[in-house]
Every structure is written in C-alpha cells, then in structure tokens.
Amino acid sequence: MTGPGRWRRGRLHSFGYAASGLRRLVAGQPNAWVHLFATCVVVALGLLLGLSWGEWAAVVLAIGLVWTAEALNTAVEILGDAVSAEEHPLVGQAKDLGAAAVLIASLTAVVVGLVVFLPKMSGLLELFD
C-alpha cells in the first residue's frame, strides 16, 4: 500500500499502540486505580452540581493532566528498569522526577477541584438534605 492509504494505516496503528499503553497503565498501575476512582467521583459530582462549560473545561484539563503525568511517569519507570536492572543513581533521579511530575499534576488538580467545587458545597449539602 502506498500514499494516503499507508499513512492512514500508520495512524490507525498509532492509536492501537496508544490503546495498548492505556490498557497497560490501567491494568498494571495501582496509582491508576486511584486516579480512575477520583475521576469517576469528580465527574459524578460535576454532573450532580451542574458545572458550567468553563468549569467542566478546567476539571477535564486537570483530570487529563494527572492521567498524562501518570502515563509518562510509568514510561520513565519502565525505561529506567530497562536501562539498568541494578540500582543506578541516574535512574533513581529520573524516577524521582517522574514521581514529582505526578505530584505536581495531582496538587494542581486538587487546587482546581477546590476552586470549582468549594463555592458549590452548599448546593452539594442540599442534595443530601
């Protein structure tokens, strides 16, 4: 196959590889289960409280940021293990930085969550009254 057909098949394969990475992330990383649970809770709360489009945009960006950081951190951990089966200070630093990226993303998401959901807490309490 040549030209656009081959290009399209290449793009489809890329999606396949990405989907396989996503499966590996969710199946193999206990942290990913925490993110999945948090994602479900936040989306359910957003639906209950009727977020505005702007609020949804902020929440979805925050959720995407955390998932992206977790995926890249997992990639760094796997690469580190592949590069050196032994303890290596540079692998340790790389893994620490990957973990720092997840922490930064998670703290950012918490701040976004507080900014969006705190003003709506009274509405949330009314829902359970």
Ligand SMILES: Nc1ncnc2c1ncn2[C@@H]1O[C@H](COP(=O)(O)OP(=O)(O)OP(=O)(O)O)[C@@H](O)[C@H]1O
């Ligand atoms: N090969 C290594 N060489 C040096 N230090 C390492 C190495 N592997 C891990 N470490 C240190 O141990 C820490 C934890 O590494 P590990 O690979 O267990 O990640 P983790 O944060 O426990 O991730 P997960 O919970 O997803 O397995 C790293 O941040 C790093 O400081």
